[in-house]
Amino acid sequence: MDSARKTQLSQARLSMQPAAIKGRGAASFVDGRFAVRTAHGEDDGWGSVYEDADLAPRPDTVVTEETARSIISRNDSPDIAFGQSVNPYRGCEHGCVYCFARPSHAYLELSPGLDFETRLFAKTNAAERLQNELARPGYQCAPIALGINTDSYQPIERRFRITRGVIEVLDACSHPFSLITKNASIVRDVEVLASMAQRGLVSVYFSVTTLDNQLSARMEPRASAPHARLKAMRTLAQAGVPVGVMVAPVIAMINDGEIERILEAAHEAGARAAGYVLLRLPHELKQVWRDWLRLHYPDRAEHVMSLIQQMSGGKDYDSRFGHRMRGHGPFAQLIEQRFQKAWKRHGFGRLPALDTSRFVAPRKPTPQMELF
Template sequence: MDSARKTLTNLQPAAIKGRGSASYLAGRYEVRTAHGEDDGWGSLYEDADAVSRPDTRVSEETARSIISRNDSPDIAFGQSLNPYRGCEHGCVYCFARPSHAYLELSPGLDFETRLFAKVNAAERLQTELARPGYVCSPIALGINTDSYQPIERRYRITRGVIEVLDACSHPFSLLTKNASVVRDIEVLASMAQRGLVSVYFSVTTLDNQLSARMEPRASAPHARLKAMRTLAEAGVPVGVMVAPVIPTINDGEIERILEAAHAAGARAAGYVLLRLPHELKQVWRDWLQLHYPDRAAHAMSLIQQMRGGKDYDAAFGKRQRGEGPFAQLIAQRFRKAWRRHGFGRLPALDTAQFVPPRKPTPQLDLF
């Protein structure tokens, strides 16, 4: 464990500019943790600069497999692909944060500062799509971690994946918080003409200040709406996800977000209630207490009312929407705004055009 992480583990959580989490919360699978003790000479605070400005480190890894399968009844896709592990966007509410515990890393600051790039993602994808038993169904990109997070500018792994999908006419959908998706507008527009792609933007708030606190390295709300409009005008089917909906923080914006997204070209919409699995419970409580101490207790009370008295209920059918009167009110408000603006469903993606890529061989294209 580096000295900055050890130091911050000891200190009270404090807001860090450009980061969502405020601490190196230990993961549930860590077999060893470090705890610093001040010797009276201030040695515990020698790395104050490193603590207040944690850097981003990216490790390159070779993935053994790249397509993940899903059989959850409340999730609309059966296959997904994540080019990266961890996410520099730093969204404090991200339900994927606890996945870093499997790496013996912190679901707190490590999740947004210790990233992993699957540099062979495009190659593995081509191999898996070429398998004789592969059955084509749409692949969802960027579900656990954003495919267009800032390090994509350097690694271009998502671009490589899209090029493989384009070459074999395989349908896919995208979910992102980053306006840099428009970098790939030419290939996205071309695939959209063939009914092979749709793009959803996650818009949590229209308030720039709240966005900067809650999702510090994601694109600003107005930039996401601009990117949404650009893709829609290019013929790419676009939708919006109001996710997550958080009581006392952004639940009052549901109607405004849907109105702005529809004006920007979104024609489908959905929402997800805040989810707090595993270590995320504490990450979220720390953030609430730091930024909204006046409403922290009330916010958690409402969250627990929608989760059967607990911080989180992972049961299928409940984890996305919650239960109880307040959850029902959110659902009713969303449904009314959805109808008022004329949202519907995006066109179904076409799986019939898929042509399996050639299985890579040492002979390459000689035969």
């Protein structure tokens, strides 16, 4: 690419007005809250660079390999069911516009908008670090939630296979874990998952936001299509892996009308537990979401935001524990009632508890290898 072209694209990025980008969820490079410099473009009256479709930004996915200093994250939030987690990647190529983890990219001085889904980081030493941390004398075994912040089976897992390496470490020492994904590529690991399931060491949840392929393509462009997730769910269930479904996030006037259909389809595919979470809009995600909403649903954008605010005490987001996942108010209560009725009608329950009694701490790697 010549220098003039690079300059044009750089200017396009800086002066960018939100515009739908094929294969991407976010519509712009929203500035992070820790950004040292920000840029704002103004039309000089000579025509926008975006009138030339070739200049519209189509950022490629760039992956940076990094060495993690630690890999197990601890959590004590009262409204989250797990106490520790492992995230093999930072950023997520799925590009889900609603992802609550987008603001975490601001800590890297990157945009929670397009950078979150195009500037990714792979923790290539994740399996090694995990083995070392599990081998520590004071480690107390408790189920690990795999890939909570960003999806462990996002497309770049095909290349890096970090998630597979982490699972192999957990398998070798009989350590229980759960994971949630929206990528059907998890079926490539069905054999090891099935083996661990026989020992009560694993459960899998699939996130299903919609059954509408067109809505899914706009809202979560590089995640597996809804029917592919249901097929993967069936494959794992038939292999003996306990499977559940998360209807997440539920968004007023966008996908809330599908709650009952999603639960029915998931139960048919083998899911035996179910949950839901309302749309959460922390920090910069408020702007990312509003940009997307105005682009794709300009006719109802204000109504959608009004309902979201009604469930969040008049704000875009209520971050208080006990409120952020479920909201409050009449519309939130209606969603909960509908979900509970469908949950009972289809006979959902709880997945089996994971077994921590089998855990055997791995040996720390030594220069003498395994000679003794």
